[in-house]
Amino acid sequence: MNKRKQDAVYTFDIRHKKTLNFILEDENPDVVINTAAMTDVDGCEDNKKLAMEMNAILPESLAIFANKYDFHLITFSTDYIFNGKEGPYTEDALPDPLSYYGKSKLAGENAVRIEGGNNYSIVRTNVVYGNSSYNKIDFIRWVVNSLEGGKKLNIIDGQWCNPTLTDDIAKGIHRIIEKQQRGLINFAGRGYYNRYDIAMKIVEIFNFDSDLINKIPSAKLKQKAVRPEKGGLTNLKAETSLNMTFSDLETGLINLKHQLNKDKK
Numbered sequence: 001m002n003k004r005k006q007d008a009v010y011t012f013d014i015r016h017k018k019t020l021n022f023i024l025e026d027e028n029p030d031v032v033i034n035t036a037a038m039t040d041v042d043g044c045e046d047n048k049k050l051a052m053e054m055n056a057i058l059p060e061s062l063a064i065f066a067n068k069y070d071f072h073l074i075t076f077s078t079d080y081i082f083n084g085k086e087g088p089y090t091e092d093a094l095p096d097p098l099s100y101y102g103k104s105k106l107a108g109e110n111a112v113r114i115e116g117g118n119n120y121s122i123v124r125t126n127v128v129y130g131n132s133s134y135n136k137i138d139f140i141r142w143v144v145n146s147l148e149g150g151k152k153l154n155i156i157d158g159q160w161c162n163p164t165l166t167d168d169i170a171k172g173i174h175r176i177i178e179k180q181q182r183g184l185i186n187f188a189g190r191g192y193y194n195r196y197d198i199a200m201k202i203v204e205i206f207n208f209d210s211d212l213i214n215k216i217p218s219a220k221l222k223q224k225a226v227r228p229e230k231g232g233l234t235n236l237k238a239e240t241s242l243n244m245t246f247s248d249l250e251t252g253l254i255n256l257k258h259q260l261n262k263d264k265k
Helices: 019-027 041-046 048-069 102-117 139-148 166-179 197-206 236-241 249-264
Strands: 031-034 072-078 120-124 154-155 183-186 215-216
Touching: 019 048, 031 048, 041 048, 041 102, 041 183, 048 102, 072 102, 072 166, 102 120, 120 166, 139 154, 139 197, 154 197, 154 249, 183 236, 197 215, 197 249
Parallel strands: 031 072, 072 120, 120 183, 154 215
Antiparallel strands: none
């Protein structure tokens, strides 16, 4: 990117194509990383229009502009494009989304593939966690914050996944750019856990009271959107083509604990 403009900050509605086009033309970037999305899974059932605008139409627009201005678009997707019957999933697995969130993200994937030519990378990931500069609350941070406050939690013994540390995603994106990796690739942590397993590992690493966790069957959790029961992703392609090593849950939680403790000082 032109050094004169590298510190420019724009505040605008990213759904406005004319403004987006103007900024991209003006900045002339080499790489665009799209982290904008509607990730409220239940909220997507209530606001389908916004979900489609953010998760499908926006990536499509960026893919069109990637060809127009010849930049490398990196955008994100999810294991929720699968039905959760046979996870964890490879890059070549057949999608079958259960929720509108999953449908909108799959629509975004397809649009980027059609419009992006050879100028895109799609990174699928799942159950992302880590320290956030703007205090974003993911599942793991929600459990940590709740247990820290002494709150009792009912946690299901289902919805299998392999939680992915944000630090690993950042390293992976850097290597995608360095190696000019194109196409679809999975980023996923090592191991395979259900939500109760994750909560108990948090209890262990953060030294919380295990009595605060009550295990319940998945059927007892009433959620508006259907989630994949056995989701998750395989990371073999990323480990080999990008020479990546992803954190297992214990290592990731220790990392998160250190970061949170540092922020409190």
